[in-house]
Amino acid sequence: MARTSARTPALATVHGIATRATSLYDQLRSDLLGGALEPGSKLAIEALAERYETSATPLREALNRLVADGLVERREQRGFVVAGISADDLAEITQTRVWLEEIALRESIAAQSTAWEENLVLAHHRLARTPRSLSAEQFVDNPDWEPLHRAFHRALIAGCGSRWLLGFCEQLADQHHRYRRLSAPRAFSKRGVKTEHQQLVEAALAGRAAAAVALLRAHFQRTEKIIRDDPALFAPRSA
Numbered sequence: 001m002a003r004t005s006a007r008t009p010a011l012a013t014v015h016g017i018a019t020r021a022t023s024l025y026d027q028l029r030s031d032l033l034g035g036a037l038e039p040g041s042k043l044a045i046e047a048l049a050e051r052y053e054t055s056a057t058p059l060r061e062a063l064n065r066l067v068a069d070g071l072v073e074r075r076e077q078r079g080f081v082v083a084g085i086s087a088d089d090l091a092e093i094t095q096t097r098v099w100l101e102e103i104a105l106r107e108s109i110a111a112q113s114t115a116w117e118e119n120l121v122l123a124h125h126r127l128a129r130t131p132r133s134l135s136a137e138q139f140v141d142n143p144d145w146e147p148l149h150r151a152f153h154r155a156l157i158a159g160c161g162s163r164w165l166l167g168f169c170e171q172l173a174d175q176h177h178r179y180r181r182l183s184a185p186r187a188f189s190k191r192g193v194k195t196e197h198q199q200l201v202e203a204a205l206a207g208r209a210a211a212a213v214a215l216l217r218a219h220f221q222r223t224e225k226i227i228r229d230d231p232a233l234f235a236p237r238s239a
Helices: 009-034 045-051 056-069 087-110 114-128 145-160 163-182 184-188 193-205 209-228
Strands: 072-075 079-082
Touching: 009 056, 009 163, 045 056, 056 072, 087 145, 087 163, 087 193, 087 209, 114 145, 114 193, 145 163, 145 193, 163 184, 163 209, 184 209, 193 209
Parallel strands: none
Antiparallel strands: 072 079
16 A cells, blocks of 8 residues: 555644744734733733734744743743833843853854854845945944844854854843843944944954953944933833
8 A cells, every 4th residue: 555645633732732833922022022012911822813814822932932032921820921121130131141242252263263253254245235224324224234144243242153152142132132222222322233243353354362352242232221211111110
């Protein structure tokens, strides 16, 4: 008898739910990082199912994955909520990111390869030629800038030789990104970020590890201060 490759109905159903859950995870993650879902707000299954045109089962699976990422919290009696924000949390994220990316940057510089140098130069070139705002007079978010900014910081530390270290750095970058997006309009007028990136690249490519690490630390800490000083960001929010 010829062997059939068709899935049984049960297996097909499980596969379909898993695929839909992955798609929902990507959609929700993008909305959480982009600020479309407000920190501390309740994530009601019924409302989300309507918003994302899905059913409850893959939605719960996606939310559980986001809990593991630290972007969603599960609370007794309240179900799922968007992870909250606070000045203390921002300080902890920043300090931990500094610790880990300092290690990754030192290791990348120590192992300085041609491939790492070329990828870093290319990532910086693409970022430098992309404006942060679509308007010079006021902040109008350029959707092309953030992915290039993320790629630049990833390229800086990509030569460290540890996928585990890079994974932890990526998770912290996600958390940092939430705060940066919430305060981006205010930060835009207070930052010479293009110069900061240029100095980082020059120090890294020249093999000046101590200088590069100091510049990276100052870069992250400057971001933290601008966000922390935003008078609206940590103001009490209505329930």
